[in-house]
Amino acid sequence: MTFKDLNITESLLRALDQKGYKTPTPIQNQAIPVALNKKDLLGLAQTGTGKTAAFALPILQLLAGAEKKKGTSRDIKALILTPTRELAIQIDECFEDYGKYTGLRHCVIFGGVKQKAQTDTLKRGVDILIATPGRLLDLIGQGFISLREIEYFVLDEADRMLDMGFIHDIKKILPLLPRKKQTLFFSATMPPAITTLSRSILYKPVKVEVTPVSSTVDTIRQYLYHVDKPEKKNLLVQLLSKEKNQSTLVFSKTKHGADKIARVLCKAGIDSEAIHGNKSQNARQRALTNFKSGKTQVLIATDIAARGIDIDQLEMVINYDLPDVPETYVHRIGRTGRAGHSGTALSFCCQEEQKLLKDIQKLIGKKLDTLSVPA
Numbered sequence: 001m002t003f004k005d006l007n008i009t010e011s012l013l014r015a016l017d018q019k020g021y022k023t024p025t026p027i028q029n030q031a032i033p034v035a036l037n038k039k040d041l042l043g044l045a046q047t048g049t050g051k052t053a054a055f056a057l058p059i060l061q062l063l064a065g066a067e068k069k070k071g072t073s074r075d076i077k078a079l080i081l082t083p084t085r086e087l088a089i090q091i092d093e094c095f096e097d098y099g100k101y102t103g104l105r106h107c108v109i110f111g112g113v114k115q116k117a118q119t120d121t122l123k124r125g126v127d128i129l130i131a132t133p134g135r136l137l138d139l140i141g142q143g144f145i146s147l148r149e150i151e152y153f154v155l156d157e158a159d160r161m162l163d164m165g166f167i168h169d170i171k172k173i174l175p176l177l178p179r180k181k182q183t184l185f186f187s188a189t190m191p192p193a194i195t196t197l198s199r200s201i202l203y204k205p206v207k208v209e210v211t212p213v214s215s216t217v218d219t220i221r222q223y224l225y226h227v228d229k230p231e232k233k234n235l236l237v238q239l240l241s242k243e244k245n246q247s248t249l250v251f252s253k254t255k256h257g258a259d260k261i262a263r264v265l266c267k268a269g270i271d272s273e274a275i276h277g278n279k280s281q282n283a284r285q286r287a288l289t290n291f292k293s294g295k296t297q298v299l300i301a302t303d304i305a306a307r308g309i310d311i312d313q314l315e316m317v318i319n320y321d322l323p324d325v326p327e328t329y330v331h332r333i334g335r336t337g338r339a340g341h342s343g344t345a346l347s348f349c350c351q352e353e354q355k356l357l358k359d360i361q362k363l364i365g366k367k368l369d370t371l372s373v374p375a
């Protein structure tokens with residue numbers, strides 16, 4: 001199957017070719033025909049499966065086609081709602097990349113920064129708006145945004161929205177959307193609250209599902225180190241010194257821990273930066289840009305800050321601390337081994353994390369291979 005077989009139009013094919021996308025991923029194969037058919041979609045897919053293009057391409061194509069017929073009106077016609085600023089920025093970049101030959105305008109808004117640049121762009125008129133819930137409601141309240149002309153609505157990472165406490169914001173946003181619209185709903189997991197939410201907003205949806213959250217991608221090699229807690233930092237320095245030039249994302253349970261790890265690594269001469277909620281949006285974005293460009297080798301992140309971090313060909317993920325929720329393990333290591341690339345995930349487990357390890361292994365249905373700590 002190619003993108004052409006999926007009836008993707010020339011202007012988008014040209015952009016995809018430049019991105020180096022040769023074949024659609026499974027979620028794209030399944031979701032694009034449904035979305036182009038103007039049907040509501042319930043997509044069970046986690047980050048890393050190519051789900052952004054699965055909704056961005058049909059929306060761009062349908063909007064570009066309609067614009068040709070009707071001529072330009074600069075009302076917002078597509079709304080993508082996503083939980084974090086990082087994810088919002090990445091989705092916006094995807095619309096930029098895929099839609100560069102369509103003439104459509106897009107804009108991203110999120111909190112934690114001044115609103116002027118965002119409202120200036122909105123005033124010039126946009127077709128596609130990518131937003132986090134809080135800033136969207138804020139700017140609607142101030143009269144900068146109307147959702148009355150929305151034809152396409154994407155709710156992205158619905159389960160994370162719920163985890164992050166956005167359900168009330170979403171419930172405020174939903175009634176502001178027109179009744180008649182196409183809705184594409186994406187979630188990595190389907191806990192009961194998400195099923196209820198999806199039922200309340202989707203009309204006869206087609207369900208598509210790829211790599212359920214309990215299964216980890218085969219292209220990721222997963223290993224485990226049993227290590228005493230105080231020895232974790234030495235192990236990390238040892239491993240990273242061996243793997244110079246390898247982009248590595250390290251997960252820390254706490255913000256304080258992330259800063260501490262960054263200090264230890266920098267002292268050992270390993271370029272690293274930490275991102276977490278206590279840092280300003282600019283500092284987070286800068287750290288992400290440095291990491292993406294290869295300027296810093298190691299990024300240390302908390303789970304919230306790492307949501308949606310999208311780096312092409314990230315080679316290694318290290319769980320410095322095991323996550324409390326086993327599903328988070330799957331999300332974390334899904335940052336590597338993307339779109340067919342291979343990757344490595346290493347986990348450090350100390351005595352008090354044994355129970356967490358047991359839960360993770362139960363969820364993924366296999367035992368992690370143990371490596372011995374280098375002397």
Ligand code: AMP
Binds near residue numbers: 020053312
């Ligand atoms: P996503 O799940 O949307 O965050 O996408 C994960 C990664 O896969 C991103 O880095 C995309 O650029 C990349 N990607 C998406 N679709 C394709 C494709 N068809 N071929 C190659 N890479 C892709």
